[in-house]
Amino acid sequence: MFKDSFIVITGGSSGLGKALAQRFIKCGANLALIARDKNKLSMIREDLSALCTSGQRIEIFPCDVSDYAAIEKTMNTIADTIGLPDILVNSAGILTEGYFEKIPLSTFHEVMDINFFGILNCIKAILPIFRKKREGRIVNISSLAGKIGTFGYTAYCSSKFAVIGLTDVLRAELKPLNIKLHVVCPGEFESPMVDELNTYRTTENRVVAQTVPVLSLDAVADDVIKGIEKERYLIIPGFIARFLEMTSRWFPSISRAIIDYQISRVYRSPQ
C-alpha cells in the first residue's frame, strides 16, 4: 500500500512520527518530514537513509505547524519540488500536565495552537494539493486523552478532543473528494514526550493515565500501520486501551466512578 507513495509526516523527527517514518521507508515510500528543530531532522534523515533502497527520497522541512503562513509555504514547496503527496500524517504535538488552576492561560493557547491548530493548518494547506490529485489520506494523531478526560490534562485533553471533532467532521465532508481520514488514539507509550512528562507529572495523573499499561513505541507504530492498511477510521493501539474507550462510551458512569476511586486512593495514601 505504501510502496512508491509520497508521505508527509509532521513531528517526523521524534517518537511516533519517527517510528512511522522508519516503517514507511521500509515499505518503499518517499518522505517529507516536518518539525521545528533542523538539526534533529537532519540526524533522522541520516538514520533513515540507511534503510533506503536506491531512488527513495527523504526530504526535511523545518517548520512550525502552528504558523499557518509557514506551513502553507512548506506544503507548496513540497508539492513543487518533490511532487503531490499521497498521505499526510499529523503527529506533531506537545504535552503539558498539571493542576488547572496552576496552568497559565498562555499554556492553553500554546497547546491548542500546536496540537489542534497545527493539524488544522496542515490540512488546510494540503487540501488544494489533494484536490488537484483527486485523492488523499490524512492520519491525525489524537490520544486516548482525546476520548477520556484525564487528570491534569485540561489543556492536552481539550486539544486532543478537538482533533477528534475536527477529524469526525472532515471524514464525512472530504469523502466525496476521495480523501480518507483516520484518527489515532493511543494510550501512553514510550517516547521522549513521556520521558519529559515523568520528570514533573502529578501522582494523580500517573495513576489515572497508566490504568492502560504503557505501550512500546514499536507496538503503537505497528498498530497504526495495520489500522491504515485495514482502512480503519478509528485506530486505538492495544487491547486494554480499546476496552477502556468502549467502557467509557457504553458505561460512562462506571468509567467516571473508576477514575474517582483511583484519585481518592491517591489522596488517602500517606505522602
Ligand SMILES: NC(=O)c1ccc[n+]([C@@H]2O[C@H](COP(=O)([O-])OP(=O)(O)OC[C@H]3O[C@@H](n4cnc5c(N)ncnc54)[C@H](OP(=O)(O)O)[C@@H]3O)[C@@H](O)[C@H]2O)c1
Ligand atoms: N507519547 C505518548 O504517550 C502519546 C500518547 C498519545 C498520543 N500521543 C501523541 O502522539 C504524537 C507524537 O507524540 P510523541 O510521544 O512521539 O512526541 P515526541 O517524541 O515529543 O515528538 C513530537 C514531535 O513533534 C514535533 N513538534 C512539536 N511541536 C511542533 C511544532 N510546533 N511544529 C512542528 N513540529 C512540532 C517535535 O519536533 P520539534 O520539537 O523539533 O518541533 C517532534 O518531532 C503527539 O501528537 C502526541 O500528543 C503521544
